[in-house]
Amino acid sequence: AAQQEKELKLLVRPDGNRLFSNLTRGNHYLVQAEGYLNNSGSGQTSEMALIWNRTLPGGSEISFLFLEPYRSGSCSGYMSCLACLSDQSCGWCPSLSRCLLRDSLDLEYCPETEMVEGKGDSQRHLLLAPQHCTLCEDYRDCSACTQDPYCEWQINSSKKGDFQCSRRGRLEGSIRDSNGCPKVCNQRNTCSECLSNSSQCAWCESAQACFYFAAYLTKYPYGECRDWYDSVHSVPQCKQCSALNTCTECLRTFQCGWCGDYNNPTIGKCLRGDWAGMDDPSVYNCSVAVAEARAANPEPQTSAPPRPLEMEMEMEIFDDEEKDAVWSYPTCPDVEECRLGLHNCHPFATCINTPTSYECHCERGYTGDGTLHCNQTCYNECREGQCSGSPRFECECSLGWTSDPATLVLSGVECDVDCGCNFHSTCITAPGICDECQDWTTGPHCEHCRPGSFGSALAGGGGCVPCECNGHGDPLQGYCHNLTGQCYCTHNTQGPHCESCLPGYYGDPRNNGTCYRQCQGRSVLLSSTSSSTIPLSSSLGWRSGTEGKGGLSHCLWVLSVTEKLGPCKPKQLCPPVALTLHPDSHTYCKNSYVYVFDGLPRFLPNGVVRSDHNLIGAFCGTTRTQPITVEATSGVISVYFEANVSSNKPQGFNASFWVRRCQQSSDEDEEGSAVCAGGAQCQGGLCRCPQGSGGPYCDRPMCPQDCGATEERGVCNVVSFLVGTFYFNLINFGELD
Structure with a gap:
């Protein structure tokens, strides 16, 4: 019985009989022996066992534990x-x-x-x-492996060409004779031979020797091998200095230096060597290497001058006639591309040599990258300005900058002198003398903001900004505050930007809009002598919804150009007063009317206005599209409005008046002075139309067709007419509730 896994089992035959019927020594039984050879290389051992009928329960193998050791007596x-x-x-x-x-x-x-001759060991x-x-895998060299009759030296391609010893019969082509073994590492003389088909050899570049890599510390205990190569831990490529064609590539490789031509270092060879100099057995000296390189690649003919002798680099000591080569090991020698013509600068560019390369700079009067482009530009530098371009190519200075002709020739710089105008004016005459202040500035040096603007005109102060008063700023006060921008409002407006109407006025003053004075009861406006030279203008109107609780059916508005409520005296020139009725007025005929008088109106005892000779206009209607202007010359103009407020229809009117006393112009012959509208001229403080014309804008002939004088139908009586200047404003009409 066999004991397996602490369990006793009786081995029997298929018919139930005992496996071995007679257990005494000397009885023989025929068994089948099966062996399993492990040739996978995984390290597992081979096995052998005795096999019988595997269908029997309780195990089917008898291992070597059941067998008696073999003894033959012959060894x-x-x-x-x-x-x-x-x-x-x-x-x-x-x-x-x-x-x-x-x-x-x-x-x-x-x-x-091993026994030594003459000596024995008992x-x-x-x-x-x-x-x-000692197994085959324990042999480390081919000679010892092949001397074992059971081993062979084979190449395992999966291990980067490494050799190994194994039992014979594993691979075809294995070495079984020591005469066919490759050289050991220390017998290989070159780098390529050292690294060929072996991962156990390494090449020491500094010692120029091949050694067994596993014995590196033993071979070089003090680090004598500074640079080594093998086929496993580094790039499997032997260093060949002669294969490197440029100095930069050459000096990137350890123990390689450059033998270059003295005048043109780009011609040369990369050879073995170090700080001490060239150490390459293939070339006698550096001059020979340069001569060979020059012969292999002839230098193109150039007109470059020879290189100066004070070149800062170590020169190899040659004969007096052979100072034409230089050995470079720490750094490459400087190549003077500009002198040798090895640059690619533009024809209008200058080549400047640098320690490691060169630079291309466009010549004066040209601009670009120096290689592909050098375009013509201003001859001088425009420091604070720009070049005008073709065809003049002159510097155009920025506002506030000029040039100094005294230093221009030496410096070559224009637009580098401050005009002293806070950068708001040119100074053609000289710095400090400002030509014309711009950007809303004024003053000898453009240091103040002009009326109508605010801010800081000084350099770096932010500049001057126009006042935002919707066209209603007071020009006598500068339109707005010169620092804050707060508007000084006129035209019956109010607010920081004159954006709303004063109490008692209505309308939208934004964007040059108009505020209309609400006509309530009787309103009288008189002029004063102290302000006789000040233009007087305003707007008035009436709109439904503003009458009192009891309702207001009429209003009267009177304007006098004198201090008294009366017409001008005889032979006294009065400034004309023009009244414009805007087309947004709604007065329904037979119910509501607007009456305009040249003077004071007269009323009947029952309150009804009389149609006297001084009535110059009566208006009603809702479909008018153009404004209507009437003119009063007596010095007094009256507007009377009556309305039927019981009607639910929207009604009202908007009107503007203008009284103008002009200031005498310095140019008497100027047509259409700035203080008078149209073609009128300021004469004696009043606006007068040229002879033969009249009307508010002097655009109407005084005697159309000469009053029919040719047909004896009339005579043109020419008198001096005064005209008024008018200010037209269209506003939105208020609707009835």
Whole structure:
């Protein structure tokens, strides 16, 4: 019975009988032996077992534990350690590489080392355990591997061309004879031979020697090998200085230097060497290497002058006639591309040599990158300005900058002098003399903001900004505050920007709009002598919804150009007063009317207005599209409005008046002075139309068709007419609720 996994089982045959019926020694049984050879290289051992009918329960194998060790008594026929120890009567002698009997009457000696002539060893040193045998994998060189009759030296392609020893018969083409073994590492003389088909060899560049990489610390205990290569830990490529064609590539490689031509260092060769100089057996000296390089690549003919002798680099010591080559190891010599013509600068550019390269700068009067473009520009530098371009190519200075002709020739810079005008004016005459202040500035040096603007005119102060008063700022006060921008409002407006109407006025004054004075009851406006030269204008009107609780059916408004409520005296020139009725007025005929009088109106006892000779206009209607202007010359103009407020229809009127006393112009012959409208001229403080014309804008002939004088139908009586200037404003009409 066999004991497996602490369980006793009785081995039986298929018919139920015992497996071995007679267990006494000397009985023989025929069994089948099956062996399994492990050739996968995974490190697992091979096995052998006795197999019988596998269908029987309780196990089907008898391992070597059931077998009695084999003893033949004859050991000389075993040629290897493992074969020898498979026989329990034998032991392996490693010093003699022979299999000897363990116990016999005639014991054969086995010394610990190989026997020396004349000396013997009486002791036996046999190996008795298989694990003490030297396996094929334990051999590290081809010679020892091939001397073992059971081993062969093979190449394993999966290990970067490494060699290894293994049992014979594994791979075809393996080496079994020591004569076919490759050289060991220390017998390889070149880098390529050292690294070919081996990962165990490494090449020491500084020592120029091949060594066994596993013995690096033993071979070079003090780091004598500064630079090494192998096929596993570095790029499997041997360094060849001669294969590098430029100095930059050459000096990137350790222990490679550049032998270059003195005048043109781009011509040369990369050779072995270091700080001490060239050390390459392939070339005698640096001059020979340069001559060979010059012959292989002839230098193009140039008109470049020779290089100066004070070149800062180490020169190799040659004969007096051979100072034409230089050895460079730490850094590459400077190549004077500009002198040698090796640059690609533009024809209008100048080449400037640098320590490692060169730069291209466009010549004066040209601009660009210096290589592809050099376009013509101003000859001088426009520091604070710009070049005008073709065809003049002159500097155009920014506002507030000028040039100094005294320093221009030497400096070559224009637009570099401050005019002293706070950058708001040119100074053609001289710096400090401002030509014309711009940007809403004024003053000798443009240091103040002009009336109608606010802010800071000084350089860096933010500049001057126009007042935002919707066209209603007071010009006598500068329209708005010169620092805050708060508007000084006129035209019956109010607010920071004159954006609303004063109490008692209505309308929308934004964007040059108009505020109309609400006509309530009687309103009288008189002029004063102290303000006789001040233009007087305003607007008035009436709109439904503003009458009192009891309702207001009429209103009267009177304007006098004198201090008294009366017409001008005889022979006294009165400024005309024009009244414009805007088309947004709604007065329904037979119910509501607007009456305009040149003077004071007269009323009947019942309150009804009289149609006297001084009535110059009566208006009603809702479909008018153009404004209507009437003119009063007596010095007094009256507007009377009556309305039927019981009607639910929207009604009202908007009107503007203008009284103008002009100031005498310095140019008497100027047509259409700035203080008078149209073609009128300011004469004696009043606006007068030229002879033969009249009307508010002097655009109407005084005697149309000469009053029919040719047909004897009339005579043109020419008198001096005064005209008024008018200010037209269209506003939205208020609707009835």
